[in-house]
Amino acid sequence: MRLFGHVDRDPGGLGMTGQRVRDRLVERLRAEGIRDPRVLDVMRQVPRHLFVDEGLESRAYEDTALPIGLGQTISQPYVVARMTEALLEHGTPRRVLEIGTGSGYQAAVLAPLVAEVYSVERIHRLLREARMRLRRIGAANVRARHDDGRLGWPEEAPFDAIIVTAAGERIEPALVSQLAAEGVLVAPVGPPSAQRLVRLRRTPAGELREDLGGVSFVPLLGGLA
Numbered sequence: 001m002r003l004f005g006h007v008d009r010d011p012g013g014l015g016m017t018g019q020r021v022r023d024r025l026v027e028r029l030r031a032e033g034i035r036d037p038r039v040l041d042v043m044r045q046v047p048r049h050l051f052v053d054e055g056l057e058s059r060a061y062e063d064t065a066l067p068i069g070l071g072q073t074i075s076q077p078y079v080v081a082r083m084t085e086a087l088l089e090h091g092t093p094r095r096v097l098e099i100g101t102g103s104g105y106q107a108a109v110l111a112p113l114v115a116e117v118y119s120v121e122r123i124h125r126l127l128r129e130a131r132m133r134l135r136r137i138g139a140a141n142v143r144a145r146h147d148d149g150r151l152g153w154p155e156e157a158p159f160d161a162i163i164v165t166a167a168g169e170r171i172e173p174a175l176v177s178q179l180a181a182e183g184v185l186v187a188p189v190g191p192p193s194a195q196r197l198v199r200l201r202r203t204p205a206g207e208l209r210e211d212l213g214g215v216s217f218v219p220l221l222g223g224l225a
């Protein structure tokens with residue numbers, strides 16, 4: 001798979017952002033249990049170093065969350081891969097809603113895998129920077145908007161999949177109501193010390209909830225900034 005028109009490559013594969021470093025990250029993700037070849041392929045190709053703050057590029061392919069300013073973080077690659085895999089497991093969604101655009105990295109990972117990505121961010125400055133990065137890598141099928149993501153994006157509903165990248169006390173009912181029949185939602189839920197990654201699926205038999213393990217996300221907050 002060849003992603004986007006432009007990918008910032010380091011042809012020799014040397015350096016802290018080159019192909020060899022990315023390959024090593026993907027090997028690590030595989031060892032940690034990520035199996036979906038589409039997800040591994042995208043993780044290999046999306047230039048995460050373009051989504052972190054200046055000065056942190058050399059750490060972009062470590063498997064850790066990193067600060068993106070304003071108290072927010074770009075998620076750990078393993079968590080991005082795991083959530084993406086969980087969204088794709090029961091069929092490839094066409095239209096995906098993300099809550100918490102942040103750096104734009106998760107949206108960039110989803111973009112080559114689905115038809116349309118809609119992403120909502122409450123902090124205007126982060127949204128602006130994320131839009132610029134997404135444009136730079138040529139991810140043309142991502143639309144991002146400044147709003148309280150707990151309300152979803154009703155004008156564009158229903159969505160085949162919803163991914164929430166900040167932790168709430170509960171799964172927002174407004175988001176569940178914007179899920180298509182047989183849609184899937186993945187979200188971190190719970191207080192800072194005890195968050196669980198939850199997958200909710202709408203099925204003909206009703207809503208199915210699964211616990212996908214412990215995680216650590218910044219909080220889902222109300223209002224705009």
Ligand code: SAH
Nearest residue numbers: 074100102103105106121122149165220221
């Ligand atoms: N998906 C992002 C992760 C960013 S961290 C990435 O790949 O970089 C979570 C983001 O959620 C932060 O940017 C935070 O500002 C945002 N957020 C928190 N509460 C929100 C809300 N109610 N609506 C929209 N965005 C929210």
